[in-house]
Amino acid sequence: MRVKHLIISLVAALFFQAIAYALPDSEVNRLIDRQDLAALKQLDRNALEPLLIREYQGSAEDRKATIAWIFYSLAWKSEALKEILLRDVHTQHQALRLQVQWALGRVSNAEEVVSALVDNMRNDPNPLFRDKAACALASDQIHLSSSEKAELYQKLIASLDDEKLQVRDIAGRALQIATGQTKGYDPAADPATRAKQIGKWQEWLLEYKANLD
């Protein structure tokens, strides 16, 4: 049975590879360079995805940024896309970094994506990258289930007590975007006051988790 499955998988892979090669590379490249999303959406995903992955891996950083934006826009949930994007989650190329950070949540609900973005938000030496990681956490984690959202909120709430003011601020903003409220949190308040404010968020999180299935 296992051999049978192996043979079937091999045949399927060869088949899709053949389909991929049936799509003219020049045409796909033209659509990528023109950022023609409408036309790309008309193509068969099974054929297009491996081509886009190949192009992404073989491109310079500027072009990678364009393709990452395409991944963001297509919002295909894909383990393969997550893997290639995660490889660039710490790149210092600005355009590419921002597109990768925004796109990751649109292609995956994996815990490692949220963790990587939270890590960038809290620890990246570049404040722009920190800020945009927070944006991605607030707005682009589109595949998360309710329980996965609870984990995200937990990480954001933990960030409310970060030693860096900017991190506290952007974590608070991310929570506000996700929930519509601040619970009176002031990132510039003294630690004791902040602790009380964070306590409200923690109570809220308990209530949120209590309503999970």
Add this chain to the structure above:
Amino acid sequence: MVTRIQSKSRLEFFLCLSLLCQGIICSLAQAEIDPAKVLVQYSFDQGGVATGPDTYSVYNFSQGNVQLSTAFSLSGSNAVEITDVAGSGNFPELQGYFKELRQGTLFAHFAFLVTNPEQELNIALAGPACFRLKQDGIGFWLKSENGYLRQVSDSVPKKLFKLQRFTWYVVDLAYAIERGRYDLTILEEGSPLPLVQLKDQANASNNPHSVVDKFSFIGDLADRSNVDYYVDDVVVGTDQEIQQLPFVAPGRRRLFVDRFFEARSAQLQAATCFLPETLDDLGLSPDQRNLLLEARLTGGLLNLARLGEPPILGDEAPAAIKELVSVLGVWREGCGNLAQNRLQKVVEKLKLVSAYFPASPAVQLSYALALFRAGRSLEFNQLLEQISLRWSDDPRYWAFLAKLAIEKGDLGEAESLLRIPAEQLIGLPTDDPLRDLLAGEISTETQARLRIDRPEQAERILRQRLVLEQFFFALVWNSRYEEAESFALRLANEFEQLAISPAEWLGRAGDAAFMAGNYPDAKSLYLKSISSAKENASAAFSSLKLADAAFMLKDLETEQLYREHYYGKLE
């Protein structure tokens, strides 16, 4: 029966769109509500007064759908059905808007029924910041997730209860805008006590002074839902009486027999046309429907057919639409002539209309009525035979036959006809299609072949069938239910002796028992009808009646089973 309306892009979810509604008619509420305090009000039935010109819009793209449906309704004939399709790239939406409220209390009342509660749906009241969790964004939000209905309060999706399929839920909301808090009551069909009764809940994002100016019913945003649900009786306003709107009567649903009684009532008041209940009742072709959708004239056309209010067409309107409007104008004139008994004119007009709408039961019945009144017996009988085989389960047809029989005064003839099937079918093989013709279980193609190959025999069988039906429905019309049941059972027995399917007459016996309030007998007869039916359509409709019988017996499990069975047949 359904009438398509129109739908929207998932990417536009956060935009406030303000497309014009094309006149889906609103009906009056039943509570004593101050009309000045009503902002929006619709039961999605026809014959009422529109609350406002631009009170709601429907958004349809791709495979999702928002449409009027008679499959399920809480009150009247129709509800709105919202169907989402996973992976379609869009979601369907029913969105209504009203004057922005910045203070005071908003009262909202609506009902919904979901057929597949494991799929996600979302219902929200929101303000000018549209459907986001923020100030002046979503004020009130109900959603289903993993089979549970939840309210999003203080940004937390809080579990309320496990949704039951094919069950009406009535929601009453009192939203105090300045405080950003609300009271929520939810009633479940079949239960007099509230399923949910919550006070002083934080609004969706716990933001006081969050204004509202729109409501919305959708599938889901993540494009993973295949939900199929119905919405009815939406009322939004500032009058507290809105919360007192009855749940029809606790536990009451609109039963299949109600359509017969409504049709009987309508015919008793005036001999006039049978009005189409939905756009699909006109039997439009897919091309015609698509044209109307693109032109946003679905509601306008139905208004014309039912109320005689023509839609405003620009010069650029397609010729096919102008033609539709023109023919329906003739229809309205013909109906007016019928009501005034100006028979020559009405026959000419309705003949034209019936040729244009051959698949419309409402139009064909009306034309038949006109022919009958004008004494055009040959044409009348031929048309009635067609109607009998095509729409024998339409309660309007029952009322029509009954009225004819009473007007003709020949009820006595039917009794003697009970013996005729034996005489006509002696010597014929058991699989002879004439038997199926008499049983009402014959395909259109076979019927057409019979009319060509054996016209006299087919004619006699069809005539006999009509007389038997007329007799039965006349008894029912006059509330002589026991006699009707007895007659139908005798006929079913005769048919069985002659190797003819008794399914239809067992079903009719069940109908009479149902109308007499004898639900156990009705249920038993419907089950026998289903088991003996040859055609899927007969079995399907008996499933619907079984669901109603089970409901009246408070056997909700059986009711759901048969309603699901019927619902599956609709697909």
